[in-house]
Amino acid sequence: MIRRVKVMFQEVFAQRRLLWSLIQLDLRKRYGASFMGFFWSVINPLLQILIYTFVFGYILSVNVGGNAGAKNYGIFLFAGMLPWIAFSEAIQKSSTVILENKDLVKQVRFPVMLLPMHILLSSFLHEMIALAIFVVILFIVGQGPPLLAVGLVALFPLQLIFTLGVGLIASAFHVMYKDVGQLVNALLLLWFFATPIIFPLSLVPHWLQTPLLANPLAPLISAYRAALLGNEVPHLWAFIYFAGFSLVVFLIGVTLFHRLSRDFADLL
Amino acid sequence: MKAISVRNLTKDYRIYSQRGQKFKELITLNRRQFHEAKRALHDISFDVDPGECIGVIGDNGSGKSTLLKILAGTTAPTAGDIEIGGKVSYLLDPATGFNPEFSGRENVHIKCALLGLAPPQTNELFDVVHDFSGLGERIDHPMKTYSAGMVVRLGFAVAIHVPFDVLLIDEVLSVGDYLFQRKCVAAIRAFKDHGKTIMVSSHSLSDVATFCDRLILLNQGKMAMIGGTDAVVQAYVRDCDRRFTSIEEARVPIHDQALACCVDTLGKAAILAVHFIDAEGKETTHFTSGTGLTVRVRFLAEEEIVNPCIRIQFLRNDGMLVLGSNTYRHGIDLGRVKGHFEVLCHFPSINILEGDYYVNVGIWPDEYQSFVAKTPYDVHEYRYIVNIESERPHGGGLVLSPSQWTLNRLEDFK
Numbered sequence: 234m235i236r237r238v239k240v241m242f243q244e245v246f247a248q249r250r251l252l253w254s255l256i257q258l259d260l261r262k263r264y265g266a267s268f269m270g271f272f273w274s275v276i277n278p279l280l281q282i283l284i285y286t287f288v289f290g291y292i293l294s295v296n297v298g299g300n301a302g303a304k305n306y307g308i309f310l311f312a313g314m315l316p317w318i319a320f321s322e323a324i325q326k327s328s329t330v331i332l333e334n335k336d337l338v339k340q341v342r343f344p345v346m347l348l349p350m351h352i353l354l355s356s357f358l359h360e361m362i363a364l365a366i367f368v369v370i371l372f373i374v375g376q377g378p379p380l381l382a383v384g385l386v387a388l389f390p391l392q393l394i395f396t397l398g399v400g401l402i403a404s405a406f407h408v409m410y411k412d413v414g415q416l417v418n419a420l421l422l423l424w425f426f427a428t429p430i431i432f433p434l435s436l437v438p439h440w441l442q443t444p445l446l447a448n449p450l451a452p453l454i455s456a457y458r459a460a461l462l463g464n465e466v467p468h469l470w471a472f473i474y475f476a477g478f479s480l481v482v483f484l485i486g487v488t489l490f491h492r493l494s495r496d497f498a499d500l501l
Numbered sequence: 502m503k504a505i506s507v508r509n510l511t512k513d514y515r516i517y518s519q520r521g522q523k524f525k526e527l528i529t530l531n532r533r534q535f536h537e538a539k540r541a542l543h544d545i546s547f548d549v550d551p552g553e554c555i556g557v558i559g560d561n562g563s564g565k566s567t568l569l570k571i572l573a574g575t576t577a578p579t580a581g582d583i584e585i586g587g588k589v590s591y592l593l594d595p596a597t598g599f600n601p602e603f604s605g606r607e608n609v610h611i612k613c614a615l616l617g618l619a620p621p622q623t624n625e626l627f628d629v630v631h632d633f634s635g636l637g638e639r640i641d642h643p644m645k646t647y648s649a650g651m652v653v654r655l656g657f658a659v660a661i662h663v664p665f666d667v668l669l670i671d672e673v674l675s676v677g678d679y680l681f682q683r684k685c686v687a688a689i690r691a692f693k694d695h696g697k698t699i700m701v702s703s704h705s706l707s708d709v710a711t712f713c714d715r716l717i718l719l720n721q722g723k724m725a726m727i728g729g730t731d732a733v734v735q736a737y738v739r740d741c742d743r744r745f746t747s748i749e750e751a752r753v754p755i756h757d758q759a760l761a762c763c764v765d766t767l768g769k770a771a772i773l774a775v776h777f778i779d780a781e782g783k784e785t786t787h788f789t790s791g792t793g794l795t796v797r798v799r800f801l802a803e804e805e806i807v808n809p810c811i812r813i814q815f816l817r818n819d820g821m822l823v824l825g826s827n828t829y830r831h832g833i834d835l836g837r838v839k840g841h842f843e844v845l846c847h848f849p850s851i852n853i854l855e856g857d858y859y860v861n862v863g864i865w866p867d868e869y870q871s872f873v874a875k876t877p878y879d880v881h882e883y884r885y886i887v888n889i890e891s892e893r894p895h896g897g898g899l900v901l902s903p904s905q906w907t908l909n910r911l912e913d914f915k
Contacts, residue, residue, distance in 0.1 A: 254614040258600070340597040341615050342574035409523055498576040499514055 238487055244344040251343060255351035260358065278318050278363065282311055285431055297433045308376065311367055312461045313430035313454045319360035320396050320450065321421050326352045327400035328407045328417045335501040345494045349404045353397050357389075371461070378461045385460045392453060395479035401486030405493040408500055429454060446471070449478040502586045504667055504698035505549040505572065510581035512542040512567055512722075541567045543722045544581075549700065549715075551586070551666070554693050556709035556730070557702040558737055559719035565702035568719070569593060569671045572700065587666025587698075590616065594671070595656030601645035605636055605655055608644055612656070616663045626662050633688075634658040635681060650677050657681075661688055668692065670701045686712055706734050735893070739855075746856030748818045748886050767866065770802040770809065770878035773841075775862050775885055790891040790901045794851040798844050798862055800879070805839040806866075809878060813846050814861040815853065815887075823853055823899060829867070852901040855891040859883050 245252060264271045289295045290306025297309040327349035331338060334348055371378055407413040428450045429437070437445060445451055452471035458464040515536040517523050522535040542564045549555050557565045570576045572583060573591040598612045609630055613623040631640055634655045644652065654677050661668065677685065689699055689712050703709050709716060709730065716733035718726040720740075726733050776784050780793035788794050796813050812827035826846060828835060835844075863880035895901050 248617075250619055251614050251617070254611060258611065262602075336594065336597045337615070338575075339570075340575055340593045342591075343615060343617075409527070495577050496515075498570070 234484060234488060237491055238484065241344075241346060241487055241491065245346060245350060248344055248347060252347050252351055252354070255347060256355050256358070259351060259355040263355070263359070274359065275363070275366070278314065282307065282314055285310055289431055295432060295436065308371065308374065308462060309433070309458070310431060311370070312458045313428075315360055315363055315367060316392060316453055316457050317425065317428065317430050317450070318363070319356045320392075320399075321425065322359075323353045323356040323396045324400050324403055324417060324421060326356070328403035328414055331404050331408050331497060332501070339498045339501055345497055346401075346490060349400045349490075350397065353393065353400055356396075357393060367461070376462075379463045381463070381466075382460045385457065388453070388456055388460075391476055391479045394483040395449065395453075395475070398479065398482035398484070398486035401490040402482075405486075405490045408497055409493065424448075424450070449475050449482075502551070503548045503584065504551040504553065504586050505547075505555075505700065506582075506584040506586075507548070507572075508546050508582040510542055510545040510568075510571065510583065511540070511579050512564075512571060512576075513538040513540050513579045515539075541722050542571070542578075545719075545724050546581075547717060547724070547727055549698055551698050552693060552696040553715065554689065554699040554701070554713050556713035556716045557700065557719060558704070558706065558709060558716055558733070559725070560721075561704075562721075563719040564722040565719055566593070566671055567722075569669050569700065569702055572667075573669050585667055588664060589667045589669065590660050590663045590665035591669040592656055592660035592671065593669070595653040597656075599644055599652065599656070602643060604643055605634075605640040605647070606631075609640075609655065609659055612659045613663065616659070618663060630655075630658045630662045633662065633684065635684075650681075653677055654681050657685065661685075661692070665697065667698045667700070670699070672702055672704065706738070710734055742855055746818055747888075748857035748859065766880065767876055767878050769804045769806055770800055770838075770864050772798060772800050772862060772864060772879045772881050774799045775860070775881060777860075777885070777887055786885075786887045788851055788887060788889050790854055790889055790895050791850050791852060793847070793849055794887075795845055795847045796860065796862070798846070799841070800843075800864060801841050802838045802878075805837055806878065807837055808835050808867075809838065810865040810867050811835070811844050811846075812861075812863045812865060816859040816861065816883075817899070818857055818859075820859075823858065827865075850901075851889065853889055854895060854897070854899055854901055855889060856899075857886055857888050860885040860887055 263274055286307040290310070295306060297306055330348045330352050331345065337343075338345055338348075368378060368382075403413060403417050407417070427445065427448055429445065434442060434445065434451070434455070452467050452475040455464070455467040455471065459466040516539050517536050525535045526533070545568065557568060559565055567576070569591070570593060571578050572585065573589060573593060575593070598615045599608045600611065603611070606627075609627060610620070610623050613626065614620075618626070634640070634651075634657075636651060636655060639647070639651065647655075657670075657677070660670070692699060693712070699712075701709065701713065713730050715728060716726075716730050717724060718733050718737050725740075726736055774797075776797040776799075777786055777788070778795040778797060779785050779788060798811060798813075802809075810827050810829045812825065814822055814826075815824040817823050826848075828844070859882075861880070861882045862885070863882075864878040865880075866876075866878065891901070896904065
C-alpha cells in the first residue's frame with residue numbers, strides 16, 4: 234500500500250506540469266468564464282456568511298463567547314467556513330470531475346488521479362485567497378490574528394490529504410454508480426450541520442458533544458479558530474485523531490481509486 | 502527492435518444491461534459476476550517495423566478503435582502483451598482536450614500539455630502547428646466558432662508535431678478539406694521516410710491504400726488477415742461483396758413471401774428431390790463461375806400427366822430472376838409420364854458471378870401456365886440455395902462474360 238502511494242506520487246510528480254495546467258484551466262474557468270468571474274466566486278460564499286451572520290448572530294443572537302454580537306458571530310462563522318467551503322467544494326467537484334472529463338479519460342493517456350487532485354488544489358488555492366481576505370477583515374475590525382496563525386500552515390497537509398482521500402472515494406464511486414452524485418450532496422448537507430461551523434460546540438447539549446467530536450472536521454475547524462481568532466487550542470489528542478483519520482481515509486482513497494480507475498475508460 | 506509488438510492481445514468489455522448488476526458485484530466483493538463480457542478483441546498478435554505504415558480496416562464494431570486505444574494506452578488490455586518502441590503520439594478523437602470557450606491558440610497549449618509537452622517545447626512548436634492547421638487568424642478566435650473540419654485540422658496538426666516515434670490515428674483523415682487531406686498524406690509520407698511508424702484505422706479503403714504498406718483486417722475482434730495492402734483490400738472487398746449477395750437460411754425476399762407460401766398445386770406429380778452436381782460429378786451447392794453445373798430433379802407422377810414443363814430458375818438474394826430455363830424452351834417433349842423419373846438440366850458453364858442464389862424448381866402443366874395461372878403440379882420455391890464463387894478476372898456484377906482488352910495507339914487522332 235505504501236508502495237502504491239509512492240508510485241502515485243511519482244506519477245503525479247512526473248506530470249506536475251500537466252497538473253499545473255489543469256489547475257490554471259480550472260481557475261480560468263472559475264474566474265475568467267464570465268464577465269465578473271472573480272467577483273462571483275467571492276460574493277457567493279460572502280453572501281452565505283452575511284446571511285448566516287444576520288440570522289444567527291443578530292436575530293437569534295447565538296453566543297459564541299467573548300463579547301456577544303453580530304460582529305463576533307460573523308468572524309466566528311467566517312473562520313469556520315474557510316476550511317468547510319474548501320472541503321465541501323472539493324468533494325462535490327471531485328465526485329463529478331471524472332464524468333465531466335470523460336473524453337479526456339477515454340482518449341488521452343495520463344494519470345487520472347490528476348483530475349480529482351487538480352480540483353483539490355484549485356479549491357485550496359481559492360481558500361487561500363479567501364483566507365487572505367479574512368486576515369485583512371480581521372485587521373480592519375481591529376482583531377488581528379495571533380502569531381499562532383502561522384501554525385495553520387502545519388495543518389494544511391493534513392487537511393489536504395483528508396480532502397483528497399474523501400474526494401478520491403467519491404469520484405471513484407461516482408463513475409461506477411451515478412447515484413453517488415446525489416448521495417454526496419445529501420451527505421455534505423448532513424455533514425455541514427454535524428460540524429460546529431455555524432454554532433460553537435459549547436452550545437451543544439452535553440450528550441451530543443462527544444459524537445460531534447468524533448467528526449474529524451471538528452478538530453480542524455477548532456484549530457482554524459484557535460489559530461485565527463485566538464480561541465482555545467484543541468487538545469493534542471484531537472490533532473492526533475484528525476491526523477490518524479486523515480491518513481486512513483487518504484490510504485483508502487488512493488487504494489480504491491487506483492483499483493477502480495483502471496476500468497474508468499471502459500465504464501464511461 | 503520492433504516499433505509495435507502485440508502478442509495475444511484480448512480485450513473484454515463488461516456489459517451491465519440491468520441496473521443494480523454493478524451494485525450486486527460490489528456487495529459480493531466481485532466474488533460473483535453479474536455482467537456479460539463482450540469480447541472486443543480476440544487473441545491479436547502482430548509486429549510492426551520502424552518506418553512502416555500499417556492500416557487497420559474492418560467493419561464497424563470490428564475492434565479497430567479498441568486496438569488503437571489500447572496501443573495509445575488509454576484503456577487496459579484484458580490479456581496479452583504490448584510493446585511499443587519509442588514515444589507515442591495519437592489522435593483518437595480530434596476534439597478531445599479542446600475547450601470550446603478558449604481560443605485555438607490556448608487550446609494548442611492545453612493539448613500539448615496533455616500530450617506531455619513542457620511550455621517552452623510548445624512555444625517552439627506553435628508556429629509550425631499553426632501553419633499546418635491552415636487556420637490563419639482564426640487561431641485566436643474561441644474554439645466554439647470553429648467548424649468540425651477546423652477542429653480536426655488543429656487536432657491533427659498538434660498530434661503530428663508532437664515529437665513521436667509511433668503515431669496512431671483513428672478514423673479522422675477524411676474529415677478535413679481536400680487541401681488538408683493532401684497535406685496530411687504528404688506529412689505521413691515524410692514521416693515514413695524519417696523512419697517513424699504510423700498506424701491508422703480507416704473506413705476509407707482508398708485512404709489506407711494511398712499510404713499504407715501493410716493492412717490488418719479485423720473481423721469481429723479477430724485478426725482475419727494481415728498482409729500487403731492490395732491483397733487485404735481485395736480480400737475485404739470480396740468479403741463485403743459476398744456478404745452483400747449472400748442469403749441467410751430461411752430468408753425469403755419479402756415481396757415474394759406471399760407468393761411462395763400460397764401456391765396452389767394440382768397434385769398429380771410431386772418433386773421428390775433436387776440435387777446440384779459439379780463438373781466432377783460430385784453433389785454440392787458450391788460452384789465456381791464458368792464451370793459446369795447440373796441440376797437433377799427427381800419426381801413422382803402419381804397419375805399420368807402429358808408433357809409437363811419442368812422449369813429451373815436462379816434468383817438473386819433480393820428475388821430478382823437471374824437465369825431461367827425450362828423444357829418447353831428447349832423443345833423437349835417429355836411425353837406421357839407416370840411413375841418415378843429424374844430430369845437433368847446441365848449448364849456446361851454457369852455464367853453468373855459471386856453470390857448466393859435461390860434455385861426454384863417447378864413442374865407445370867405447360868409453359869404458359871407457369872407464367873400466368875400459377876397452378877403447377879408441384880413447385881419448390883426458395884427452397885434451395887447454391888453458392889457461386891468468382892475469381893477477380895471474371896469481372897464484377899452479375900454476369901460472367903469473358904472479355905478481352907486491347908490497347909491501340911492513335912497516332913494521328915485529330
